Amino acid sequence: MHVFDDDAVASLLSLDDLLGVVETAFLKQGRGEVERPERPHFPVGEGLDGRAEPAGTGLAMPAYVHGDPTYATKLASVFPGNADADRPTVQAQVVLTDAANGAPLALFAGERITNARTGCIGGLAARDLARGSGPVDLAVIGAGRQARWQTRAIAAARGSNAPGSSRRRPPRARAVRRPSAIGVDAAAVASPAAAVRDADVVVTATTSETPVLSGEDLAAGALVVAVGAYEAGMCELDRATFERAARVFADVPEEVAGIGDVRDNGVDPARLAPLSDVFAGAAGREADDDVIVVESVGSAVLDTATATHLWAAATDADGVAVEF
Secondary structure, three states, rough: EEEEEEHHHHHHHHHHHHHHHHHHHHHHOOOOOEOOOOOEEEOOOHHHHOOOOOOEEEEEEEEEEOOOOEEEEEEEOOEEEEEEEEHOOEEEEEEEEEEEOOEEEEEEEEEHHHHHHHHHHHHHHHHHHHOOOOEOEEEEEOOOHHHHHHHHHHHOOEEEOEEEEEEEOHHHHHHOHHHHHHHHOEEEOOOOHHHOOOOOOEEOOOOOOOOOOOOHOOOOOOEEEEEEOOOOOOOOOOOHHHHHEEEEOOHHHHHHHHOOOOOOOOHHHHHHHEEEHHHHHOOOOOOOOOOOOEEEEOHHHHHHHHHHHHHHHHHHOOOOEEEO
């Protein structure tokens, strides 16, 4: 088994290439050409050093894309308190296995894989659902690693003007004032309202349990990409956002139906259209003034597609991994 640390993953990964990989994975998921078992998630850390509450959440995310030579299982963790210690909130490892004979092939550091493939969801959504055809005015609520990857991927897929970024905790928000941190010019702003007021695309990338913006502040025609909430106890968007939304798309509708954004705001799960329909050309923006929401909880299909792509980039014609 070959081990690829974060530096090795970084040397193989290109957002320009990965956007197409993620789009293809979505299309296959939409056609039912994948295996994606239910992902268990469970609290961890309770009882450790006398803790009365869990410290975080563990997740196991297996998947296979029909026809691919490999399949993968991602072992992930989400620890919201890590932000206080300047550690990643989401950490992961991806185990890649030969689909023909079950042989273990590789262990990838998974944080960059997770961040990049999730960023591509925002990038592809901005490409196909944001107004117009040129660069977008972007607002990002959140100042962690995923906020930065969303910004990079949207810039790669569509181009973006200097984004405004807001988070309730100013020390973290100040981090995005360094353009080198995200690869494009960025400016911190004082409030979510100031960030979203004139934005074509609004990204929420937080672990919040309460809404981080008011839907009343959104510009007409705004695209809202919410990537932070993944369970019932998490909620980034408010009722007004969904009341204004002409369409609501979801990467995995059956799982998005259970998150706080949907449940807390009384959103009918029947409103959740598969995001894959957009990439297949079966759905999309119908009017310039339409507010559109894209909800993402993440799909292991994207992890296995990304890991398979990286493995192909790392091996020669005989399947021998290159040295790092």
